[in-house]
Amino acid sequence: MAVSKLPNRIFIKLLLGFWLCSSLIIAIVGLLPLLQQNHDRAPLPPHLAKMLVRIAERVSIRLEDDPQAINNSRFKRLTHIRDRNDKPVRFYIVDHQGRVINSHKVSRGLRRFMLMTDEAERPMTHQFKRELIFGPYKFNAAGEQYSIYGRLADHHPRPWFFFFAENKLLTLSLAIMLSGLLCGLLAWHLGKPLRTLRLSADALAAGDLTSRVDKATTNRKDEIGQLALAFNGMANSVENMVKSQQRLISDISHELRTPLTRLQLALALARKKGQESAETQRIGYEAEQLEQMIAELLELSRVKLNIHDTKHQLSLNETLSQVLDDADFEASQQGKALVIDIDDAISLPTNPRLLARAIENVLRNAIRYAEQQVDITAQASDTEITIIICDDGPGIENEQDLHAIFDPFYRPQTARERESGGWGLGLAITMAAIDAHQGQIIAENIHPDGLRVTIKLPC
Template sequence: MARIFSANRIFIKLLLGFWLCSSLIIALVALLPLLQQNYDRAPLPAKLEQVLARSAKQLQDNAAAHPEKLLRWQGHRHGGNKHMRLFLTDEEGRLLNGRRNSRTMRHFMLMAEEAGHPISHQFRDDLMFGPYQFAINGNHYALWGRLPARHPRPWFLFLADNIMLTLGLAIALSGLICALLAWHLGKPLRQLKQSADALANGELGCRVNEQTCRRGDEIGQLANAFNAMADAIEQTMHSQQRLISDVSHELRTPLTRLQLALALARKQGLEGKELSRIGYEAEQLELLISELLELSRVKNRDLDKMKVYELAETLSQVLDDAEFEAEQQHKQLTIILPEDLCLPHHPRSLSRAIENLLRNAIRYADSHIRLSAVQQGKHINIVIEDDGPGIDASELEAIFRPFYRPHTARERESGGWGLGLAITQAAVTAHRGTISAANRPQGGLMIRISLPC
């Protein structure tokens, strides 16, 4: 039960995150009226109270000598400030020195009545204060003051007066908190996706970083499980490659004995159709074993030992041989390869990969083959095209699998084992590159290789 409610669970993190976010926003919005109420009921400052007291004393003194002056009293320029205005009301709240109460005055009088004691309040353009209670001839009066001034108002009053702005800020704040939560959960998931993509592209040594693995929630558990899976896959693939290499080496011993026995039989004058067939199959088996060993060697290349070479220099012999082969078959080979293209690579494995592609293109082309290379950003793209029959669209991805041969005549007539393109893909993957095949709109096959430089 304790594990179900562990704070490291994603469910608990999501629940607490959204709950705290909504609670914080609700609390902030709910506090605005309370803050405004406390500000509205601010005590009357002593200086303003003294102004009201002096004015009330003058009224009392003047009314005692001249009672008729009380009704003519206007309340202008009192308290030493020419902009200050004082208002006199009777015990029923009627204004005695003006025609009628303004809306601001009525609002302030209600606030003071609710507070039950003299207060001051800053409106948008006026500072209102009062009341100061006093009596003249047994009648009760109250003095109120207004001081026009644009004093800075507290931020919470600005928010309280602008409901839409407050709502927008609340939405923005909640969005920020949710974005932080989403980033906290999304960052390790992106790292998991990148590691999975790298593993799918053949980088068997790629793992999720330690920081993600140390997380105590389900994402950390998933990262550890992914690394364990990647370790198992890498071990299985290496075991498979070692098995292919070991079996190929072991097959060469009886094959060598068989070829030696055939040579001795022919030396003794033994000839025949069956013996010739055995010799042919032995040669094919020797070629197959060589292809398997090459595939194993390419997959086990050490990427750290790659050096930077010029691509044209690496492929010079391969391109010369391809031009000769195309010329013998009365086909045209066009090569567009700048001399300044350089990238880190293994010359032998990359040359073998390009050689396999060129031989296939020359074999199946009707009349023209084209090889071009160009640098785009941090990658070098190599494209090999021919004008042959092409391949069925459903088999374009499968042709790079070992021992796969398309159902079209493009491979069935060759008598191959389907290892040439597998060796090419293994070499490209060992160089952290990508390879893809596509049919040209005008007919023929196009192979695209992208290698980091």
Template sequence: MNSLFTKIFLTFWLTAVLLGVSMIGVSRLLGGEVIAEAQRDLAARAETAAALWREGGAAVTARWLHSQPEGARVMLVNAVGEPVLRQRMSRRSLEHLHGAMEPGVHPTGPGHVVIVAALQGVEPPLYLLRELNPGQLPLMPVWLRILIAVGVTGLLSYTLAALLTRRLRRLRRAAQALAAGDLTVRVGRPGGDEVEALARDFDQMTDHVRDLLDTQKRLLRDVSHELRSPLARLRIALELAERNRDQSLQRIGKEADELEALITDVLSLARLESGQSALERREVALHELVQQVVTDADFEAQAKERSVDLAANDAVTLAGDPVLLRSAIENVVRNAVRHTATQSTVHVELHADNGTAVIAVRDHGSGVPPEAIGRMFEPFARVGEARERGSGGYGLGLAITGRAVQAHGGSVSAVNHPEGGLLVTIRLPL
């Protein structure tokens, strides 16, 4: 019974069954008392009939039988069930009893019974019969039927309600704790029904909220850190401006450009994470877009004694935002160029695989520590804790890549290549 639907269904079904069984049981109990009373009454009449038969014969006995109340009429039969006197009884009862005259209670049909009592001291043997039909068996009083219905349904309904509300109260307390700022509260349990599944979803939501808040705190901390360096250099450049005006102005312009680029990336990442950056989907020739990125990256890499090549045998087309896609791919390729070894080549591969466009970018650098790979696509994540730009860490670029790819319904992953370097793979649905 792991399903809430099953529990509710079985509860109502069991309620109906128990209600029916209870009604039948009480009816049988009341009917049994009536039959027992009728059996005692018929035994007393059999003694009277036997005395009348012995003293006055059939005529006296017949007058006595006809004088019985309409609702308590009895019938006198012989040992094979044939009427001795002219009396009426249902043919079904006589056929059922024919040849089987035994004192006692004999059911003859649904709600019908025939009671048989022997006349003592009479020869040949005679028997007195009384037929009870549903009209003579007692109906359960209305108040008793209502009481049974209320009792059975109330008990099972209370059990079901207690089961549900107890767990919902636990979930409510957890929601109140979460609203109060307790991000450690958990209510899910293994297995269970839909309520437990809801509790596990609540736990997942709590984890997600905690991660978002942690990311926000880290983002604010890292943005403050990243802004501190160019601002400090700006102040120094301003102090030196009096001595060397032209060189200082160039430096100020460079630092301003870096600040603008950083702020632009932060805003782009914020829009992607909040879902406010609407995709301008159109048909994109992905192979051409990747070729443009590789050409530009290779031109820049040549100045650093590095190169970038592309292996793309397929013409791949998909519906997407060309600006976001270019930014996502370009960030990965530029990071690979920055970290690959001098005199080495960054390999970019594009192919289609079962309805998915796969872009693989491999550098020939030193790779990434395994414990840092899982954080590569987080904002301001770096290989090491150092924040200097010369540390070779990963900043906002890969975080933007991750969010942009996710916005297109794809995924991005990174692994250390067995032969050295880092392999980043982007998968986009076609």
């Protein structure tokens, strides 16, 4: 297989994703002071500049006429006007020594603004929390130099970034949340196809040989897409291999029937000619056993090959009616009781032949080893149907065998199985049939005596 020369795309995505995420957060947080600084040093709007010039001209004229007019009420009225929105505007006159000469009460904001304008060396505006201050405009009057500043006391809307600049804890929290959101989107982008791969792998491990990764994942151009393609290729190989094995078993079983049929025909001819003996009886017995084994092998192969056949919603009682009738007859012939407790309302999606065969195998085992009674009950919940089959027989001596009795050809070293003369295929067929329904089957001993088999099937 040729080695891909493409760069490590997952590495590039992770690097770019986290780098861009951290860079974006740093840029946003770092940009706030810059935006605030630029806003603080915003040029003076024309209408405010005109307002300063107009007031400066009036003040200059009044001071030229009367330098002592600063302290009278008429001069104060000059520095209190209303703007075009009919909002009060107050002006402060500052001499060359930086003293406000027309007011004894100066806000802290004005003092800060005067320092800011000294550094900027140009007129500007600044929005404080409760006031907008603008200026200065410098003018000469009565041989002295003055500066004039304007103040709008009403609250004015501030740019959005001032809110974040003043609420640093909130800004930090939002930055962390935004970083988490961006990283979460990246993790989702990488994690979603991995979850799809995991689900497909779990389904394949559970026996669903048709499970494949979807096209959205295989069409990706990174390592995850390559992994999905490799998984689908592996799944195809596994499915072909398992199906070939099952077909081989089925074909061999069919082929064995031909010589077996000839053997049985030869035995029949020998008996017809009066050549009956203990040896021919033994041969006939073994031929019958071989016939039964081949039949069960064919059944097991058929069940596994058709594990994904379409299922139909049917009543459980209707599906098991013939099996239960046969089991009741068999139990009565052996002097045992079969107690049935299955609600007629219980129904589930099922392949009726497979499910009937599965229950039949468990029931026949239970009847064979029961002392007096076998119970079969069914319970329904919102998500599953539970079928429980109990007998009062000897159970299975070795606890480890409880998990292995459903394997093909497995026979525990207990009297319960050794006396049956079986080959360990009946319960294997049952397991295959339950797997075909995406269900579970569990065997456990009931103390002091007995065995309980629990079958869980999805609704």
